[in-house]
Amino acid sequence: MNLPHTQTPPVTTRRPLDRAALPAPVLDAEPELIDLYWAAWELAYDHVVTREGAPRSPYMDEGFDPDTIWIWDTCFMAHFCKYAPDLFPGVESFDNFYRPMYDAEPTTLRIHHPDNPPLFAWSEEEYVRHTGDLDRVRWLLRDKAYLQQHFAFMEATPAGSRFPHSNIATTVQRVPRGYLWEGVTSGMDNTPRAPIQGEHGTSGDILWFDVAAQQALSARSIARLARLIGADELAAEYDGHHARLVALVNDFWSAEHGSYFDRFAEEPYDFHRVRTPAVYWPLLAGACDAAQADALAAALADPKCFGGPVPWPSVARDDPEFRPDGMYWRGGVWIPVAYASARALADSGHQDLAHRASLDLIRHMARTWSSYSPATIWEAYSPTLPAPSTAKDDRTPVRPDFCGWSALAPISMLIEHILGFRVDALTRTVHYRRYLPGRTGIRNLRCGDTRVTMVADDTTLTVETDGPITLSLPDRDIPLTPGHHTLYGLFHDSLES
Template sequence: MDIRDKSRRGFLAKSALGLAGLSLLPSTVFAAEKKGRLDKSLIPSPVMDGDNKLVELYWKAWELAWEKVKYQDGMPQSPYMDEGLWDHTVWIWDTAFMVHFCKYSPKQYPGIESFDNFYTVMHGTNTASLKIHHPDNPPLFAWIENDYARFTGNTDRFKHILTEKKYLQKHYDYFENTKPHTKFKYAGAHTNIKKEEIGFRWWGVQSGMDNTPRGRGVGYGNIYWIDAIAQQGLAALNISRIAETIGDKATAKEYKAKYKVFKDLVNKYYWDEEDGMYYDINVEAPYEKVKVKTPASFWPMLAEMCDKKQAAKLEQAALKHFGGDIPWPTVSADDPDFHESGCYWKGGVWLPTAYMATKALEKYGYHETADKLSLNLVKHMRATYDQFEPHTIWECYNPTKPIPATHGGDNGYSREDFCGWSALGPISMLIENVLGFHDVDAIKKEVRWRLHRSDRHGIKDLRFGDIKTSVIADGDTVEVESDGEYKLYINGKKHKVKKGKQTFKIRRQV
């Protein structure tokens, strides 16, 4: 069988399509492409004299992602970023994570613009020629919007989505109030989200972790999902911060209060002090923990819900259960449902959850761990690229050796050419963690660089806001070129960058 038939959600795909009365559309569904060739001069260029193979993988990811810039008649936003799965659908969860790498070349990759294919259809009056497959996918819009604006400096969009159209508030309310088993006209599948007093019931495919062993012993429908409540809290937190940015004090106050409610619930019911982990819980009192260790436990950390002691335990959990040479398996290796073949979400290494957990560690200052695991993951992707045919980037990765993960069974591999969110590794994690440019803020005009490599390395033509800069470290010297002023923090020490070329002397910590 052609491995391309083993697509994501693949072990459910054919049955789901059959139940929905749908069939895969031919590639001719797309209007004639209007894009030209990829312009690499509009993309940051990494420099790593000690690891050129990772740089090669970086450019391969951009090339594959370029193939996912699609045009489609009848869509509110065209072109848009296609996730690389089905021609007849768009996915909230995939699109949200793709924005994290699209932001590095926003003139070519319509990441944030693709959100209009959800906003204007779900919360406006537009129709669309493609279905939103799971409208109760993780509610990540506000987190992504805030992150994107910090990087690009474009806060004008906030007034449109928060004040004029109220898309973020409407989506927050949607996740709060939608009833399970609702089938909207614009949707490819029915919903499963249901809010109750202390949490959300959900389901594997809607959560994005299709065949996860979470809920073992009680079933998906009988747990409150830790990611759902943390993600909704994350949405409230970012709506509040967006409102603060544009001076909407009333909305900021309202959503800060909503965030606090979720934060208190998460720490009261979902935290396990002995294990140092957040878990899903049984829906029946006394709300016992359903102890399946997955990266979903790091969503509360990303949402800044844990204190310093809890964060320290989560960092240790990251190293103990999700670390090693092949980090971030989607269930810990000591779990009875862990599959050495990957088996999709029963051990497969997925870039969205790996990236999320990496950003969670960074929130509490665990940059060394975040960077080490990121390097190991990108190296694993490169090893798979070299040692497995076809030589490409995959949907998910084997947690034990350099091959792709299997799909829902133990034969047949996940989807190839998946950039798609798998570009997060070779692009975003390479820039932010392997190279160390972990925080770029166009609003404050700041770049924070954790310089931790010993080779000549850095980045050329990094664009943020209205600034283009190149920063290269070589020995005890950092050479900077910029067309605008900003503050460059190298391992915490501030350097004032002026327009033109400059050289800074530094004390290496490696």
């Protein structure tokens, strides 16, 4: 039996944030982005909370409700917590889902949507790439099988199921041609993807391609994690799940429009032609060929679709349901979707586009910080003005101080797509792709138990590392011993100005 839920707010960590324990970005040309970076960490630190009766405490609070937690918020927060795991309990917060859901452990927290987007495996895989913690992978897959259980939960749980750890019934349901779901559970609350009345006189139920893609992503991550610990049979099993789900996802591809669309759940299963950044989930899941990846890249480059000065509106700009003030998921720019999209594009060969769009997005957040009162980081952003998005009523602004997942852009997207650093602690490799001229870089970046500082100018790259690493550039790999290194002649004249 679960413990009683209360509205007593959790206790926020009050000791000062130790900035010396965090990576410190260098971007001389745009100090306002560095200011926003540090503000995001400070706001996020206010969301490291403790609560009596939570299976894991302290944990990351998403900033929405003091006694309720969301899977996809928490999974996305882990993608910036990975840069400071000693101070920010990223994957540790997953215990507040794993243990009530799969060990029947009592909890004073409510899981609002157990069938929220299933992102645990992807987030766990990313985390181990930063920490190198294979003991956690063994515990997840061999001792507890949490990731396999959650994959099966999304595949086999009937819609309308209720659980003692949750205050709401599930909506996801696997059916022969895909998955039924709905807007709020999918995370895209008032998206026009979910019509009240469909075409052809149907009830409006649709098959949601993104949950199929997220399940494919989970299967691929489980297979990769299994290989890290030598669990080859498990890896082969989930390779099979991935292949099956990729085939399903691509039943939702429209070659005519160069996009994924949901389908109506009744014959003739026509496309429900609403374009949202959910189209990048199949790309992240490894479901796209090169031509499909190019088409999705073109959609982000197109100012009539997901491009323009403020990229990644939650509905394409040329859709009749697009709202210029945001109206939550009818145009509002949501940082987690942008982060997943940028990762998908960069991993499929469109690194320069991911960089440009990420830079536009973070500049938009910085302009909003400086020109809109109060100066904070918001739940979602206007797709047209330096302001927060409006909420579902299209009048009031969304929630402030949302770090929460909105810290992803000022922290993770800055490090990964603006400054160009990616870490793989399992191979002791720091990948570096320099995008901007002038003095740029990062100090105190963790690669497992190694700390690395890299600062570049237009002629040299200086590296300080307290352990051996491989510096992986786009055109070469350079093994580096512990100590100081000055490298010349690595860069070309093609950087953006």
